[in-house]
Amino acid sequence: MxxxxxxxxxxxxxxxxxxxxxxxxxxxxxxxxxxxxxxxxxxxxxxxxxxxxxxxxxxxxxxxxxxxxxxxxxxxxxLARTFQNLRLFGELSVLDNVRAGTHLWLKQSALDALLHTPRYRASEDQSTDEAQKWLDFVELRGDRTGLVRHLPYGEQRRVEIARALARRxxxxxxxxxxxxxxxxxxxxxxxxxxxxxxxxxxxxxxxxxxxxxxxxxxxxxxxxxxxxxxxxxxxxxxxxxxxxxxxxxxxxxxxxxxxxxxxxxxxxxxx
Structure with a gap:
């Protein structure tokens, strides 16, 4: 079980x-x-x-x-979950909302992020690729670079599920x-x-x-x-x-x- x-x-x-x-x-x-x-x-x-x-x-x-x-x-x-009331980051882009779900398993340190080391850049590219993959999976039709709050409600639901799936x-x-x-x-x-x-x-x-x-x-x-x-x-x-x-x-x-x-x-x- x-x-x-x-x-x-x-x-x-x-x-x-x-x-x-x-x-x-x-x-x-x-x-x-x-x-x-x-x-x-x-x-x-x-x-x-x-x-x-x-x-x-x-x-x-x-x-x-x-x-x-x-x-x-x-x-x-x-474990990952979604909520009855959407809990998206309204001031972030669609893509960045889903990228947030990948940080659970990304391998980078605070120092990597501060210094923008090669490992940091590689992990950020991996995060973007993973987010795109899950947005494709949920068949999001809206703009991925715009603010998530501008999407129709049904599309925002898809983004929330994509973010949960990005946690693997x-x-x-x-x-x-x-x-x-x-x-x-x-x-x-x-x-x-x-x-x-x-x-x-x-x-x-x-x-x-x-x-x-x-x-x-x-x-x-x-x-x-x-x-x-x-x-x-x-x-x-x-x-x-x-x-x-x-x-x-x-x-x-x-x-x-x-x-x-x-x-x-x-x-x-x-x-």
């Missing part, structure tokens, strides 16, 4: 945001984490990636326990990657996620678009009030009475309408 989460707990005062959550992601697997707003999905991702320190439980990445470590230390073990992760966490995208952009996102999987990168995503979730996921973990209430293949999960009641909020007879069959973006969005 690339990711193992065991009995994870996170409390804010008297509120239990994550309450005994356990799940795993295998190498090269696509796992979606779904649930109503406030179910603890992003809080769990924040614990896994080091942005929150859990109050209990364990997180293992590639067999090594990383519970409570700093985000940079966890990233160095092979083993596991990629995507937090609501389809938020704000139109129907065509969601279909392109679905294709992109599958291309990422073909690289051997495992993917865990939080998503409210049930069409995309049912289409792309090999396994789905469902949370409610910080607890796991289901974990299994899409067909099993969407027929689970506890999921229908807690997440879809409708009678089991109506579950077929929320199954999200067809192309990405169809179905019910319970944001």
């Amino acid at each position: 690339i990711l193992e989460v065991q009995d994870l707990r996170l409390a804010f005062g008297g509120v239990r945001a994550v309450d005994g959550l356990s799940f795993s992601v295998g190498e090269g697997e696509i796992v979606s984490v779904i649930g109503p707003n406030g179910a603890g999905k992003t809080s769990a991702f924040n614990c896994v990636s080091g942005f929150y320190k859990p109050t209990g439980g364990a997180v293992r990445l590639a067999g090594e326990e990383v519970t409570g470590r700093r985000p940079s230390a966890i990233a160095a073990r092979g 992760p083993k596991l990629l966490l995507l937090d609501e990657p389809a938020a704000g995208l139109n129907h065509g952009e969601k279909a392109e996102l679905l294709a992109l996620v599958r291309r990422i999987q073909k690289l051997g990168v495992a993917i865990a995503l939080i998503e409210h678009d049930m069409g995309l979730v049912m289409e792309v996921s090999e396994r789905i973990v469902v949370l409610n009030f910080g607890r796991e209430i289901a974990d299994g293949p899409p067909d099993d999960v969407r027929r689970n009475p506890a999921v229908v009641e807690a997440y879809l909020g409708r009678d089991a007879d109506d579950e077929v309408h929320a199954s999200g069959t067809g192309c990405a973006g169809e179905g019910v969005d319970h944001a």
Whole structure:
């Protein structure tokens, strides 16, 4: 397993945001984490990636326990993520935003940068080439030399994913990657996620678009009030009475309408 989460707990005062959550992601697997707003999905991702320190439980990445470590230390073990709200450097170019993701593995010292040594110049060229490669991979259509904030929202999403991939992760966490995208952009996102999987990168995503979730996921973990209430293949999960009641909020007879069959973006969005 690339990711193992065991009995994870996170409390804010008297509120239990994550309450005994356990799940795993295998190498090269696509796992979606779904649930109503406030179910603890992003809080769990924040614990896994080091942005929150859990109050209990364990997180293992590639067999090594990383519970409570700093985000940079966890990233160095092979984890990258995107956020529900874009976190790009608006005053930097598209290319420089993605180049920022390469600095995790570039071999240069502060002295190299200060003196502009041959090693520094070589690593900067390598960083640029790597950034261009990932922008090609996500099929960015906009200007790469202009400020990233001038790109349309959907293109900015691609830049954020490209920057995460530039870290060369083993596991990629995507937090609501389809938020704000139109129907065509969601279909392109679905294709992109599958291309990422073909690289051997495992993917865990939080998503409210049930069409995309049912289409792309090999396994789905469902949370409610910080607890796991289901974990299994899409067909099993969407027929689970506890999921229908807690997440879809409708009678089991109506579950077929929320199954999200067809192309990405169809179905019910319970944001």
